[in-house]
Amino acid sequence: MDIEDSNNTLITRCNINTGDDAICPKTYTGPLYNLTATNCWIRTKSSAIKLGSASWYAFKGLVFDNITIVESHRGLGFQIRDGGNVSDITFSNINISTRYYDPSWWGRAEPIYVTTCPRDNNSKAGSISNLQFVNITANSENGIFLSGSKGGVLSNLKFLNVNLTYTRWTNYADGLVDYRPGCQGLVNHSTAGFMMEHIDGLDIENVKMRWSEEKTGQWNNPLDFRPSTVNNISLLNFYSDLYIQ
Secondary structure (H helix, E strand, C coil), rough: CCEEEEEEEEECHHHHHHHCCCCCEEEEECCCCEEEEEEEEECCCCCCEEEEEEECCCEEEEEEEEEEEEECEEEEEEECCCCCCCCEEEEEEEEEECCCCCCCCCCCCCEEEEEECCCCCCCCCCCEEEEEEEEEEEECCCCEECCCCCCCEEEEEEEEEEEEEEECCCCCCCEEEEEHHHCEEEECCCCCCCCEEEEEEEEEEEEEEECCCCCCCCCCCCCCCCCCEEEEEEEEEEEEECCCC
16 A cells, blocks of 8 residues: 555555555655554565655654554565655554565565665665654564664654564574665674664663574674764663563
């Protein structure tokens, strides 16, 4: 379901089972404001919810609430590649299950994926600011990926009341991060609970991260970031421990 250059849109009581992105706002010829999606069930081999990758104009005032995402390649996604700015987006009361599929599909089982970078040499990175993730539960084969860029920093991100369980149940290889389309493509990188770069302002409050021992012994890093590119992090009631079945 593509929502293009549309304002004051309501999506509710949807059941979506697809191979492509399920709910996908895009901006080709104008901005997109005031989209609300509620009470939906989604399964996809791509992103359940994705802003972009067509992103020439702004996204602002989007709300996603009471959504169930199952067996998907990516849960909540931002692929900002064309210079449009994103602000004031809220995700709340969402249950997510993400798994690996063949890497020819965009996605690496991330429950939450926020990225901005130029699509190509003729593009620029847009900014992403004021995102809220509230009352989120995820069972995933990979961690959260938050990646700004030199020209498009992520700012003022908040995670509140988030429960993350990391375990493996497919046989696809891990150890990659996915910047596609454009940017750096697929890049070797060890898995972590939160993988972060080019961020200014991140609040993590009441977040619990649990790790399964099976097939995840190499996942020993809850937070992965370079201090030179990530600033102003606040952690309050953040837990990371072993998941006992």
